[in-house]
Amino acid sequence: MKSEPRVDLAVRVGSLTLRNPILTASGTFGYGDEYAHVVDLSAIGGVVTKTVTVKPRAGNAPQRVAETAAGMLNSIGLENVGLERFRDEKLPRLRALEATVIASIGGETPEELETLLRALGREPGVGAFEVNFSCPNVAAGGARYWADPTRLERTLAQLKPLTDKPLIAKLSPDVTDIRDTARACERGGADALTAVNTFVGMAIDLERMHGKLGKATGGLSGPAIKPLALARCWEAAAAVKIPVLGSGGIASGRDALEFIAAGATAVQVGTATFLEPEACTRVLGELRAWLAANGIARVTDLIGAFRAEPAQEASAARNGEGA
């Protein structure tokens, strides 16, 4: 029997090596163990856990989710178990499952993020930290607060000494130019970026003249945002030298490969998991099969393959910088 050509799927995010570039997106995979009976967590690139804050958060009042065309709005409000239970209950279970864990942390102030990193920064079993600078659904410390490049740079510089693990800054797409926030994070010492979080969106129930969510706006995710997210990811990746994790509407191996071609080092599967709990496993299989079929021996060979296209790059530079 002819064996499948071997494809090297390992990628590096700062000092962390991922066995492959398929991660779960924060907030769509719980703390990992919820899906451990259907997804082999040790086979995917890693699990990005639900954003944890210093104190437990109860989250927003209903409705928290609403379906829209090819996507969904959410307004969860960072419901989570809080630092203590995350460290004492969730992390040990993830360690037992042999998952590469990227712990998502969120704070209303730089000081809260410092508290989290002081507590978790040297915790065994955490491979990296993703700093959620982009939640669209909280009153304080959300995407708008963290859209300020100076604040991002200063905060990351404060956080950096608190851990040896890579710091990944998760960015909001709802900024005038994502290259500004991306570069600020790089200057501040971020080891990688995640591009992007959900887009601020809304939907109105006309008969009740009320938002379809409990709050007027929420974060839009799913296939609807994939082209938008891909463009932001491409812009961010072109603006910095650090790795970028692509996120936004990824539901297939081809989706993942588009992000990688646009400059992403790895990708996150999010909303697709709500339809198909094993989505990340399938995406990984499809990605591997495509690379093998196209004779690409290392996934890293494809990173930024599209960005390197000279004609496109020149015209994009004109469009981006010229106006």
Next chain:
Amino acid sequence: LTTRERAIGRAIRRARVASDAAAAAPAVARRTWKQSRARVVSQREYGAGFRWLELELPAGFVAPVAGQFVQLLLDFPSPVLLPRPMSVASTRRVRSKLRVGFLYAAVGAGTRALAELPPGASVSVTGPLGRGYPLHEPGSPVLVAGGRGVAPLLMAADELARSRRQCEFVFGARTAGLLIGVAEARARLARGGSRLHVATDDGSRGFRGDVVGLLAKLAPKLERPVVIHACGPHGMLAAVARWAMANDARAHLAMESVMACGTGVCRGCPLPRSSEARARVQAEGAAAAALKGNPEWAMCCTDGPVFEARELDWERVS
């Protein structure tokens, strides 16, 4: 087997062992749900705008119990993105495969597309999900159904009949025409020795009034404790819950919510906890089961969909 296949096999076994070890930790329920392909066996009109759907699932799919639900996902191209939570109305084994029945109304884009599916078509089903009715609870079981809420309760009546227990079955609707499948319900209940009691708001059939009025009339004749299992519109469930709390009865109510994942991870389907439940969750603290530690909100999908009356704040249930 190739070396690679052996390596994959080892990895899967290792993951299973690790998963089992993790699941063996105290206070964490073993998860049995999974996603499977399902085949449409039949669909038929059930009256009053409702349809009966029967799906065939693989033998390995764990049979849902009354009150549990599944997430039904249409194949691409579907007019909707997310799966739809569907309450299970019946289960039976046919040549080792599992047949699951659903009662639904084609009211939205997703259910209209579902209604179009011919026998032989396939869909994806994730389940069984959530907590069903605790039918083993000692006492006199009274099943209370409002409108299309009848489906999981007929299943509950069958489950009770299998363990040789009888029940009082209270079936209410606005008017006689909305007593969906009442003839079938009467026949099924009679086979198990149970009794059907009908209430209509307009008095067009049975007791004139709501199910709570009929419940109040019926309850004094029953041996205590009375244990209610109910399904129907939230307004009706709130009324049943209040009656139960005022009359020293237990009531297990199957709630509904918009959902995304259905498995507890997205935190998208909150229901307000009662102050009593809030205090208990806080007291349990770290000992509480995984993800159940939110003192403010219970998740419909994993904490429910069946809740005892005292668990929820009925003033704030919408």
